[in-house]
Structure formats: structure tokens, C-alpha cells
Amino acid sequence: MKRNPIIPFALIAVLGILAMIIFSVVGLNEQEKIANPDEGGEEVTIEDAEEISQSCIGCHGGDLEGGSAPSLQNLGSKYSQKEVRDIIVNGIEGTAMQGGLVTNEEAEVLAQWLVEGQE
Template identity: 50%
Template sequence: MKRNPIIPFALIAIVGILAVIVISFVGVNQRDQIANGGESDESAVIEPETIYEASCLGCHGTDLSGGAGPALSAIGSELSLDEIKDIISNGTDGGMPAMSGTLSAEEIAAISEWLSEKK
């Protein structure tokens, strides 16, 4: 009796494809947890300093002193919380891009509150 050499390869391929599908579903569920540094969504704490470092530092400087964008070290004494939130969300004509497409509403609220305390 002669054995078909393709059957073992087909079985290995099917097992491999099933493994990839299972791993993909597991990975999708873990993506948010990994993005939050291992914390679950319910216990995720939004750190405004981290948001600033990732999204604002390039234009406003490491110490809020400005650069391509204006200084933010005393922005809370110049603008209200709502004005800061509006600028971050919608941008300005002078070059500040709208961050509503990049940051979540919770992140915008957190960084706006943090900046409004800079007086």
C-alpha cells in the first residue's frame, strides 16, 4: 500500500492555519491591555504627562517653554479649561493641529485639566 505524501503536509497546514486564527483572536483582545501598559480598561489611569510627551512635546518643549508652538508653562492663567480643551480638540488657524482625531475625549479632558493648572 502506497501512502499519499500530501496528507501529512495538509494536516500540518490546517493545524497551522487554525493556530494563527486562534492567536489572532487572542491578540485582538489583548491589544488594548498592552496599549494601557498591562492595565485593564476599567482600571486604566490617563497620565497627562505621558500624553504630553507623546503628542505635544515636539512643538511645546520638554518643559512647556515652547518651541515651534507657544509656551504652555502658564497657559492656565491665560485661558480657561474650556478654551484649552477647545484648542486641543479643534486646533487653531495658526498651526495647532486638531487633536480630536489623535487623542480620545478622555485624553483631551485629562491634558486640558492638567494644562489649566499651569499658572
């Protein structure tokens, strides 16, 4: 008894189309979350700053004392909190410091923590 060879191909095509429809519907539902990443998350506090700063240690050293990038200790004597936040958000052109590594809310908390002396 011979089977029809077109049935497996048709079944794969139907499953593929069904998967595309499902992923499209899921994507449409997630569109609002993607458009507004800073909204709806947990509130970031100054206590979270040390954890957020873990993304900085690769360049600025384990205690932020400097590595391949400048030291982040005693930043309050060089920059205002607004200037530090601007650097965190936008980076510094022509250097390895790129912006956008943390959310705006995290950048605000991290800037405050760095300027106040990482206590």
C-alpha cells in the same frame, strides 16, 4: 521508502486554519475593549498630567516653552479649560496639531493642568 508529498502541505493547511479560528475567537473577545477604549482603564488624576504631557514635548519643547509649535505656558490667560481640552481632542485644522493623541479622560486632566499653570 517514499513519503507522501501531500502530507506536509495538508499539515500546514490544517495548522493555518486552526490559527485563523483561534485568532478569530480572540478577536471577538477583544471587540468590546476596542469599541470602548475609555472604559475600564485606570483613573487618570492631575498628578498624571506631567507624564501625559511627554507626548507634547516633541513640538512644544522640553518645558513646553515653545519649539516648532507655540508655548503652552500661561495658557490660562488665553484659553479656558474647555477650549484647551477641545484643541487637545480635536486638534487645530491647517496646523501640525492633530487631535486624538490622548484619551478623552487624559485630555481633560491635561487641559486642567495646562490652564492651572503646570504646578
